[in-house]
Amino acid sequence: MKIVLIGASGTLGKAIERELAPRHEIISVGRNSGAIRADLRNLASLQALFKSTGSVDAIICAAGSVHFGPWNELTPDKFEIGLSDKLMGQVNVVLAGQATLVDGGSFTLTSGILSEDPIRYGASASLVNGALESFVRAAAIELPRGQRINIVSPTLLEESAQAYGPYFRGYRSVPASEAALAYSKSVEGAQTGQIYKVW
Amino acid sequence: MKIVLIGASGTLGKAIERELAPRHEIISVGRNSGAIRADLRNLASLQALFKSTGSVDAIICAAGSVHFGPWNELTPDKFEIGLSDKLMGQVNVVLAGQATLVDGGSFTLTSGILSEDPIRYGASASLVNGALESFVRAAAIELPRGQRINIVSPTLLEESAQAYGPYFRGYRSVPASEAALAYSKSVEGAQTGQIYKVW
Numbered sequence: 001m002k003i004v005l006i007g008a009s010g011t012l013g014k015a016i017e018r019e020l021a022p023r024h025e026i027i028s029v030g031r032n033s034g035a036i037r038a039d040l041r042n043l044a045s046l047q048a049l050f051k052s053t054g055s056v057d058a059i060i061c062a063a064g065s066v067h068f069g070p071w072n073e074l075t076p077d078k079f080e081i082g083l084s085d086k087l088m089g090q091v092n093v094v095l096a097g098q099a100t101l102v103d104g105g106s107f108t109l110t111s112g113i114l115s116e117d118p119i120r121y122g123a124s125a126s127l128v129n130g131a132l133e134s135f136v137r138a139a140a141i142e143l144p145r146g147q148r149i150n151i152v153s154p155t156l157l158e159e160s161a162q163a164y165g166p167y168f169r170g171y172r173s174v175p176a177s178e179a180a181l182a183y184s185k186s187v188e189g190a191q192t193g194q195i196y197k198v199w
Numbered sequence: 200m201k202i203v204l205i206g207a208s209g210t211l212g213k214a215i216e217r218e219l220a221p222r223h224e225i226i227s228v229g230r231n232s233g234a235i236r237a238d239l240r241n242l243a244s245l246q247a248l249f250k251s252t253g254s255v256d257a258i259i260c261a262a263g264s265v266h267f268g269p270w271n272e273l274t275p276d277k278f279e280i281g282l283s284d285k286l287m288g289q290v291n292v293v294l295a296g297q298a299t300l301v302d303g304g305s306f307t308l309t310s311g312i313l314s315e316d317p318i319r320y321g322a323s324a325s326l327v328n329g330a331l332e333s334f335v336r337a338a339a340i341e342l343p344r345g346q347r348i349n350i351v352s353p354t355l356l357e358e359s360a361q362a363y364g365p366y367f368r369g370y371r372s373v374p375a376s377e378a379a380l381a382y383s384k385s386v387e388g389a390q391t392g393q394i395y396k397v398w
Contacts, residue, residue: 114333
């Protein structure tokens, strides 16, 4: 398959590439790195990306920023970071990518454990992850031409535990390679509308 | 109790008022009607609202618009309607209201069945409802002074079945009075972080 991987340079993206590259052609996309540059927050940037790739069999997004910070410092502007980047960025990938994706091709997006299991400082991340999971359930029944869509919800990655572990005390972490399996299941399987929890 | 009810003139708002008014003082708020006017999309408008009410025991939001429409006509701008209104509007109610809400007081927000059980035309509504439910789970662990927060997720209301029934074929509808009970449970009970499904 020909697979677009957005966020290829991240911890998760690298693990996804390691999992899929032996069997497939990976087109690596990043905001500031990768074979092709694109900005999730900008629909036109993604439309240009998919024009340049031509027809593809799968589109994976493992990118997107969101604000973390103290509850009493939250403002609409801080929520806006995650709304325009991790949330609408991934919705934009679907809106822009569907014309380019083959019949029966798959989208695989990324949420995270905080949609169900919140931590301090994580209200905006919870909101964004919950939005993405419900969007995927809805998109799965509306996408044209048998296109599929799933989302992977990882817990804390082992590779990120040194940086973020203090915020996730008591949470089991998993290696990024384990989370990468869920992307393989989505891309190489036949399911749609699923939330793959890697907890 | 002194209860702020935002969206008091809607089908759901009227039923909530009928349920709670016999036992409590209700301050009715609407965008274009009610004792006090406020615009959810504008944090300053809500801050002015809560300045005018003074200390309150409960804040209910049963308001918020979202775009419904064909999948192939969705654009970022159409998602933005629900993001700024039903989603961030209700987040704004919490951000603006917490200073005014008494210790142990409650917020009760409104999502809807589409977060879990999608329909055609409903991708933006699903996204917004899922975001709100995960936000409430997160806010429940961060709100100060024992403040509580819950969310009511109603299915199609009987009173709205003539207008929206064709989009919800096969869905059971409930009278708004039944949904109103969930708001009573949130306000007059002691739970927090709950999603009350009225399906």
